[in-house]
Each structure stands twice: as C-alpha cells, then as structure tokens.
Amino acid sequence: MQDPCQAREVLGIVGDKWALLIVRMLKDGPLRFTELKRAIDGISQRMLTVTLRDLERDGILTRTVRNVMPPHVSYELTTMGRTLREATAPLLEWSITHLPHIDAARAAYDHR
Amino acid sequence: MQDPCQAREVLGIVGDKWALLIVRMLKDGPLRFTELKRAIDGISQRMLTVTLRDLERDGILTRTVRNVMPPHVSYELTTMGRTLREATAPLLEWSITHLPHIDAARAAYDHR
DNA sequence: CCGTATCCACCTTGATACTG
DNA sequence: CAGTATCAAGGTGGATACGG
Numbered sequence: 001m002q003d004p005c006q007a008r009e010v011l012g013i014v015g016d017k018w019a020l021l022i023v024r025m026l027k028d029g030p031l032r033f034t035e036l037k038r039a040i041d042g043i044s045q046r047m048l049t050v051t052l053r054d055l056e057r058d059g060i061l062t063r064t065v066r067n068v069m070p071p072h073v074s075y076e077l078t079t080m081g082r083t084l085r086e087a088t089a090p091l092l093e094w095s096i097t098h099l100p101h102i103d104a105a106r107a108a109y110d111h112r
Numbered sequence: 113m114q115d116p117c118q119a120r121e122v123l124g125i126v127g128d129k130w131a132l133l134i135v136r137m138l139k140d141g142p143l144r145f146t147e148l149k150r151a152i153d154g155i156s157q158r159m160l161t162v163t164l165r166d167l168e169r170d171g172i173l174t175r176t177v178r179n180v181m182p183p184h185v186s187y188e189l190t191t192m193g194r195t196l197r198e199a200t201a202p203l204l205e206w207s208i209t210h211l212p213h214i215d216a217a218r219a220a221y222d223h224r
Numbered sequence: 225c226c227g228t229a230t231c232c233a234c235c236t237t238g239a240t241a242c243t244g
Numbered sequence: 245c246a247g248t249a250t251c252a253a254g255g256t257g258g259a260t261a262c263g264g
Contacts, residue, residue: 008133010207013214015127017257021120033226044258049227059217070225071264080213087206094199095122101192102125105171129237145246156238161247182245183244 013058014088018043018051023077023085024092026061030076060084125170126200130155130163135189135197136204138173142188172196 013019018040025031025039037048052075055061060081066072077085125131130152137143137151149160164187167173172193178184189197 009211009214010203011127011129011132014203015123015129017123017127020123045227046229046259047257050257057218057221058214059221065226071227073226080210080217083210084206087202090199090202091122091126094196098192098195099121102121102170105192106169109169109171149246157247158239158249159237162237177246183247185246 013055013060013084016051016054018047019055019060020088022048022051022055022075023060023081023088026075026077026081027085030064030074032072032074036075055081125167125172125196128163128166130159131167131172132200134160134163134167134187135172135193135200138187138189138193139197142176142186144184144186148187167193 021040021043022036025036031039033048033052036052037043037045040048043051052061052063056063056075059078061075061077064074064076066074133152133155134148137148143151145160145164148164149155149157152160155163164173164175168175168187171190173187173189176186176188178186
C-alpha cells in the first residue's frame, strides 16, 4: 500500500465540508455563483466564495467572468475536477447503500 | 443524480481528519491502540480515542478488550468497514496520481 | 450579481495530568 | 496498556455590512 501521507493531503480537499458537494453540483456542466448558492442548502456566501477559491487554486475547477450587466461568473470542472468526481462516485454509492446501516448501528450503540 | 443530503452525512465520517487513516491502517487485520497510535503520525491520544469511539458507534469497526495484564484492546474493521475502505480506494488512487498536478496548480495560482 | 471585510461565537484539538 | 478529565488556543464558519 502506498504512502499514507498522500492520503492526508487529499483529505484536505475531500474532507472539506463543502468541496465535494460543489464538485458534485458541477458534474453536469457549469453553474453560476447564485445557482450554486441556491443548490447547496445551508452554505453561506462566505464559505461558497472561500471553497470555490480553494478549488480553483487546486485546479479542480475554473472561474470565468463575463463582463456584462449584471455580472456573470460561471464555475466549471476542469479535466482533473471531473476525474476527482469520478473517483468519489464509489464513495457516494457506498453512502447511499450503507447510511441506513450506520444509523442503525448508531441507534444500537446509543441504546446502551 | 441522487440525494445530496446523503453525501452530507457521509462527509461526517469521511471528512474527519483521522477516520479514513484509521480505516486504512486496519485493512490488513486488527491492531491495538498503541500500534495505531504509533502508525498514525501526529495523532494525539485523545483524538485516537475519540475517533475510534465514533467509528465503533457507526459500525465501521469493533473494539475487543482482552482482560489480561497488561490490558489488551484490539480494533478490527467490520464487514461494513471493509466495504467503506474499498469504496475509498479509487479516491486514494486518484490522490496518488493527481497530487503532483494539484501542487503544480497551486504553485501557478500563487505565483500571480 | 458577485463578491470582500470584519467581527465573534463555537468547535475542534493538543497538552497535560491522572486512573484501573 | 489504554484510556479519561480538564483546560486553553487556534481555527472554522456564520452574520452582517459594505463595494465594484
């Protein structure tokens, strides 16, 4: 098995509270700031901005400004961003099939 | 596309700073508390305890106490824990192949 | 519309000391 | 050996107000 330290670094991206949710929202094409804000329930304007900036910095997505009135900024996955999204697909699958088990396990544990 | 809310819940596990590292360490069989502590560089005794408790509660691993002197507690993945570990494998793969790209993207971004 | 700036409450976490 | 208890520091993130 490979170097655990690499896993550490990736957790910095994947472990982020919002990052994977944003990546997922963009899987079908670019979205604008406000569209993302509406789509991701509970995210604050600040955290959306910060997280988008981080993902742009990491080369996961691109930020494109159209200078019209009103301003128009769209975010789109890069090639690398799309591969990340594919790599997280099994995990999403897993979550959907196992969350009931987890909830059950928690209930059983807490029952004692 | 499935319910994003489920992804949210899983991030509670996966997004944890230490959880996935522990799951990975256990992939080849049970380990004891001290062995885990040694293996996972930088984790404090407190966080190891807390994270193990959470994972046990979620049904990801089991905690087994052997009442000998000195005390002997071993942790082992459950069946569900092993499937989680398999689901995260592609993500680990991705991290290993793409971390150089990410570092490069960051350097380029910061250069401006 | 798409941010940035500031403030602050909260949570997480490490350090340290102590126990069966 | 394998924890628990306590505390304090730092980071995280929400609310709010403002700017291009």
